[in-house]
Structure formats: structure tokens, C-alpha cells
Amino acid sequence: xxxxxxxxxxxxxxxxxxxxxxxxxxxxxxxxxxxxxxxxxxxxxxxxxxxxxxxxxxxxxxxxxxxxxxxxxxxxxxxxxxxxxxxxxxxxxxxxxxxxxxxxxxxxxxxxxxxxxxxxxxxxxxxxxxxxxxxxxxxxxxxxxxxxxxxxxxxxxxxxxxxxxxxxxxxxxxxxxxxxxxxxxxxxxxxxxxxxxxxxxxxxxxxxxxxxxxxxxxxxxxxxxxxxxxxxxxxxxxxxxxxxxxxxxxxxxxxxxxxxxxxxxxxxxxxxxxxxxxxxxxxxxxxxxxxxxxxxxxxxxxxxxxxxxxxxxxxxxxxxxxxxxxxxxxxxxxxxxxxxxxxxx
Amino acid sequence: xxxxxxxxxxxxxxxxxxxxxxxxxxxxxxxxxxxxxxxxxxxxxxxxxxxxxxxxxxxxxxxxxxxxxxxxxxxxxxxxxxxxxxxxxxxxxxxxxxxxxxxxxxxxxxxxxxxxxxxxxxxxxxxxxxxxxxxxxxxxxxxxxxxxxxxxxxxxxxxxxxxxxxxxxxxxxxxxxxxxxxxxxxxxxxxxxxxxxxxxxxxxxxxxxxxxxxxxxxxxxxxxxxxxxxxxxxxxxxxxxxxxxxxxxxxxxxxxxxxxxxxxxxxxxxxxxxxxxxxx
Numbered sequence: 001x002x003x004x005x006x007x008x009x010x011x012x013x014x015x016x017x018x019x020x021x022x023x024x025x026x027x028x029x030x031x032x033x034x035x036x037x038x039x040x041x042x043x044x045x046x047x048x049x050x051x052x053x054x055x056x057x058x059x060x061x062x063x064x065x066x067x068x069x070x071x072x073x074x075x076x077x078x079x080x081x082x083x084x085x086x087x088x089x090x091x092x093x094x095x096x097x098x099x100x101x102x103x104x105x106x107x108x109x110x111x112x113x114x115x116x117x118x119x120x121x122x123x124x125x126x127x128x129x130x131x132x133x134x135x136x137x138x139x140x141x142x143x144x145x146x147x148x149x150x151x152x153x154x155x156x157x158x159x160x161x162x163x164x165x166x167x168x169x170x171x172x173x174x175x176x177x178x179x180x181x182x183x184x185x186x187x188x189x190x191x192x193x194x195x196x197x198x199x200x201x202x203x204x205x206x207x208x209x210x211x212x213x214x215x216x217x218x219x220x221x222x223x224x225x226x227x228x229x230x231x232x233x234x235x236x237x238x239x240x241x242x243x244x245x246x247x248x249x250x251x252x253x254x255x256x257x258x259x260x261x262x263x264x265x266x267x268x269x270x271x272x273x274x275x276x277x278x279x280x281x282x283x284x285x286x287x288x289x290x291x292x293x294x295x296x297x298x299x300x301x302x303x304x305x306x307x308x309x310x311x312x313x314x315x316x317x318x319x320x321x322x323x324x325x326x327x328x329x330x331x332x333x334x335x336x337x338x339x340x341x342x343x344x345x
Numbered sequence: 346x347x348x349x350x351x352x353x354x355x356x357x358x359x360x361x362x363x364x365x366x367x368x369x370x371x372x373x374x375x376x377x378x379x380x381x382x383x384x385x386x387x388x389x390x391x392x393x394x395x396x397x398x399x400x401x402x403x404x405x406x407x408x409x410x411x412x413x414x415x416x417x418x419x420x421x422x423x424x425x426x427x428x429x430x431x432x433x434x435x436x437x438x439x440x441x442x443x444x445x446x447x448x449x450x451x452x453x454x455x456x457x458x459x460x461x462x463x464x465x466x467x468x469x470x471x472x473x474x475x476x477x478x479x480x481x482x483x484x485x486x487x488x489x490x491x492x493x494x495x496x497x498x499x500x501x502x503x504x505x506x507x508x509x510x511x512x513x514x515x516x517x518x519x520x521x522x523x524x525x526x527x528x529x530x531x532x533x534x535x536x537x538x539x540x541x542x543x544x545x546x547x548x549x550x551x552x553x554x555x556x557x558x559x560x561x562x563x564x565x566x567x568x569x570x571x572x573x574x575x576x577x578x579x580x581x582x583x584x585x586x587x588x589x590x591x592x593x594x595x596x597x598x599x600x601x602x603x604x605x606x607x608x609x610x611x612x613x614x615x616x617x618x619x620x621x622x623x624x625x
Contacts, residue, residue: 099541103537
């Protein structure tokens with residue numbers, strides 16, 4: 001069966017700048033896919049190509065196996081939630097939501113009925129007659145969602161929809177968005193630069209860097225098995241260790257552990273939460289080292305320690321707040337938590 | 346903060362200017378409109394005779410209505426000409442600045458020159474008639490071209506279209522582009538997007554442009570003087586002749602005041618309309 005959306009080797013350049021350099025991506029039915037990347041990585045351009053506001057220079061975009069590249073935006077079976085909501089200021093909330101149905105000439109009674117349902121879905125029924133200009137950011141956000149969902153698209157595109165909201169409201173909308181997506185069962189392509197948001201919401205994350213995909217994987221896989229140093233550093237915090245593998249052992253400065261990997265140079269990633277204060281008895285496979293606590297930062301349940309090993313290697317560790325750590329102490333991590341990264345940079 | 350002397354220095358000159366050239370002038374006009382002319386002299390005694398004469402004389406009312414009709418025609422034509430050009434300029438054009446300048450350029454040419462230009466084009470020996478005869482479309486000069494309401498409307502449309510153009514351009518440039526994309530995204534065809542999003546959001550500019558075109562052409566007297574002939578006379582020409590050859594300042598003042606009241610109420614009305622349709 002064909003995937004709902006298939007982006008195949010899409011390229012786009014604006015003048016001299018190549019914004020997308022051959023992006024291929026599949027989105028399954030009912031999937032929540034996040035396109036994550038820094039500003040300028042090309043994520044918004046990718047969304048605009050799918051919506052039809054820009055034309056691809058090369059490559060194909062298919063929906064359920066049918067090319068949609070040639071279609072104008074108004075003929076594509078996708079709808080968009082815009083970054084600044086883009087609500088029509090000269091229409092009230094109901095008229096905004098009903099717009100997509102009105103222009104496609106659905107029966108008038110049905111239009112109102114479906115607009116009402118969509119407003120109820122985002123809990124905005126009481127604002128049906130308000131002007132969108134009088135609503136708060138969060139409320140405008142909900143109206144924009146209802147307006148985009150009313151046409152029952154197969155695929156909803158969301159361009160940093162939460163970036164204009166303050167932190168608390170943002171968290172609230174994140175969970176609502178997630179449950180809404182489950183409820184309607186529509187595929188979402190969600191564009192953001194916020195890695196926490198991406199981790200919290202997505203079935204899969206597509207990490208975009210300078211117009212090319214770095215890794216496409218589930219949040220836990222991209223976190224635990226980052227494909228590159230960039231992925232490891234962009235998604236959560238990590239320690240990158242440059243090691244040399246020889247005679248079944250990986251050596252990074254004063255740290256060494258058993259490794260069956262082929263000989264040669266390699267880069268490993270160790271998440272801060274995988275470094276602990278050493279226990280009395282050394283476990284099989286644990287890598288022990290002495291380090292000095294240079295600085296610490298309290299973060300509630302955990303605290304971050306900046307460690308300097310005797311050979312000068314610097315590491316970050318995340319330790320439970322209750323654990324007492326002397327300035328000079330012994331630490332350990334499990335060799336299996338040192339994840340090999342296919343060095344790309 | 347600013348000193349008292351400074352405040353006085355900057356506020357007094359403009360206040361003097363306004364009171365001398367506007368308020369005093371209007372007061373004199375207002376006073377005259379209630380006086381009359383007796384034995385070639387202005388009699389300074391209160392009377393409503395001038396206003397009665399305006400309302401009862403078919404001549405003045407007829408010219409007034411004709412002026413309103415002609416100004417309305419100019420307004421309609423100016424909007425019909427300006428809007429598509431502005432739309433093209435704002436949404437499609439590549440050399441926006443150049444085209445914009447081209448449209449503004451006529452404003453730098455003297456009014457008189459532009460009005461005379463139409464005289465040369467429309468006259469019996471004019472460019473249009475000569476061409477029509479040369480192409481054997483007509484065999485004698487078409488005299489209806491010049492010295493007619495048609496000629497006045499044409500000239501005024503040419504002169505005042507840029508005034509309609511400017512506010513419409515400003516309002517179309519301010520239509521948020523993401524609203525247009527949102528409309529397309531929701532399935533609206535280009536025509537539906539224009540009808541339901543672009544046009545309603547540009548209404549304040551259209552209203553402002555229409556007001557400019559209407560008010561300016563309603564009070565115009567040079568174009569009818571140059572290309573209007575007897576049938577193309579407008580209300581301002583009557584005022585001019587009342588203040589001149591006819592030496593009936595009181596009646597002229599009354600007609601002027603009447604026009605002033607009309608225009609000012611129109612300005613108030615359109616300003617409210619503009620506010621009603623702006624969302625910024």
C-alpha cells in the first residue's frame with residue numbers, strides 16, 4: 001500500500017541558496033510526524049512545497065500514490081495551520097471556520113453544522129460569534145485548528161503553531177494537540193525548532209539540517225541511537241567522546257572499555273543521565289573513572305554536574321538531587337550506554 | 346519637556362494661518378451668503394433670499410445634480426481603471442517601483458497642460474478626429490467629442506485616477522499575504538479569494554480613493570471651462586461667474602457654502618465607513 005504522503009528527492013533553491021537538497025520522506029496514515037530543525041534548515045519551505053505555495057525544482061510529491069506537485073494549493077487535499085494563525089479579520093469565528101466549506105459549495109445547513117462541530121472539537125463554541133481580533137493567542141490558535149480541520153483533510157500541516165504562545169499555554173496546547181490528533185485520526189506534519197516539543201508529540205521525528213534529512217526515527221530511537229553527532233547534540237544533551245578502537249578495546253583519553261567494533265577512530269555519545277556516582281562493587285561492563293566536579297546546576301529532581309577527568313576530558317552528568325557527591329569522586333557508566341555514532345561531520 | 350515659549354512659537358504660526366485663511370475666509374463667506382445685492386452694491390442686511398433662490402431655481406439645481414452625476418461617473422471610472430492596475434502592481438508585477446512611478450508621473454505635470462492635451466486630442470482638428478477620418482470611420486469631424494460632459498468626465502478621470510490609485514495601492518499592499526495563502530489553502534479559487542478576502546480587506550482604500558476622486562472632481566472648474574462647453578458646465582463654473590461677471594457675491598457664497606456642507610458631510614461619512622472596514 002502507498003504511504004499517505006510521499007516526498008521523493010525534493011529540491012528547492014531560492015536564488016543562489018539551496019534550501020532543500022534532496023529530501024525524501026514518507027508519512028503514514030494517522031501518523032504524527034515532526035519536522036525538526038534550526039531556523040534556516042528548510043523545514044518551513046518543505047511544508048510550503050507540500051501545501052503548494054512554492055514549486056519544487058526537482059523531485060516529486062505524491063499523495064496516496066498520485067502526484068500533487070502540479071496542483072494549485074486550493075486543489076490539494078491538505079490544510080495548513082499557519083504560524084501567525086492567519087485568521088480572516090473581517091469574519092467572525094464561525095465564518096472563519098466555515099470558510100473552507102463555503103468556498104467548496106457544501107450545502108448551507110451542513111456548513112453550519114460542521115463548523116459547529118469543529119468549534120466544539122477545539123472547545124471554542126462560546127466564541128462562535130466573536131471577532132478573531134478580540135481573541136487571545138491560544139484561542140486564535142484553536143480557531144485556526146478548527147478552520148483547518150473542518151475540510152476533513154487527509155493531512156494537516158502545522159507551521160510552528162505554538163511558537164507564539166507563552167510557556168504554560170504552550171504545554172497545555174501540546175497535550176491538547178496530541179489528543180486531538182488521536183481523536184480525528186488525521187496525519188499531522190508538525191514543523192518546529194523546539195526539540196522538547198518534537199519529543200513530546202511525535203510518532204516520528206525528521207531532523208532537518210541545512211536542507212537535508214539527518215535522521216528520521218521515533219523520538220526514543222533518535223534519542224538513544226542518534227545517527228550523527230549533530231542528532232545527538234540537537235536532541236537532548238550529550239557527551240561526545242572521540243575514541244580509538246584497537247585490539248577489542250575503545251580508548252578515549254583515560255577512559256577505556258571493551259568493544260567489538262572494527263578498529264579505527266570512532267565517536268561515541270554518552271547521555272549525561274547515564275553517568276552515575278560509582279557503586280561500591282564494580283558491575284560487569286561498567287567503565288569507572290575519577291573526576292573533579294567543576295560546577296553544578298540544580299534542576300529540581302536532578303542536577304547537572306560538569307566533570308573534569310584526570311586527563312582533562314570534560315563530561316556532563318545528570319545525577320539525582322538527593323545523592324551527595326564529594327568534589328573528587330569516582331563515577332561510572334555502562335559500556336553499552338556509549339553509543340557509536342556514524343561520524344558524519 | 347518643552348518650554349512655554351517654545352510651545353507658543355510652534356503653535357501660533359499654524360493657528361494664525363488656519364484662522365486667517367480658513368476660518369476668517371469661511372466666516373466672510375458665511376456672512377455674505379445671508380446678504381444681498383441692491384443697485385450694484387452689497388446690502389449687509391440678513392436675508393434667506395439666496396438659499397430660496399437656489400432651491401427654487403431649476404438652473405442651479407440642474408447644474409448641481411449634473412455635477413454630482415459627472416463626479417460620480419469620474420469616481421466610477423477612476424476606480425474601474427485604478428483597481429485592476431493596482432491589483433496587478435501589488436500581486437503580479439516584477440518591476441513594482443518603476444510601474445508605480447509611471448502612474449505617479451502625471452501628477453507632476455501641470456493640471457492645465459493635461460486638460461489642454463485633451464483639447465488637442467478631442468477637438469475638430471484634433472488627433473482623434475483626424476485619425477477617425479483618415480481611417481474612413483467618419484467622414485466629418487465628430488463635434489460631440491469636445492465641449493461636452495463626456496469630454497469633462499474623460500479629462501477629470503485622467504487627472505484624478507492617480508488620486509484613487511494611491512490609497513487603493515496602500516490598502517492592497519497591507520493585505521497580509523498569509524491570509525491569501527490561508528484562503529487558497531482552504532480550497533478557494535483565485536476568484537473566490539479575491540471576492541471574499543482581498544476585496545473586503547481593501548475596501549478602506551477603495552472608499553478613500555473614491556472620496557478623493559469624487560470630492561476633487563465635484564469642485565473642479567478648470568476642466569469644464571476648457572473642454573466642457575455650455576453643456577458641460579459644472580457648479581463651480583457658476584460660482585466663478587457669480588463672483589465675477591455677474592457680481593452676485595451673496596448667491597455665490599450661498600452655493601459655495603452648500604457645496605462645502607455637502608463635501609464635509611461626505612468626508613465624515615466616508616471616514617466612518619473606512620473605519621468600519623479596517624481591521625488593523
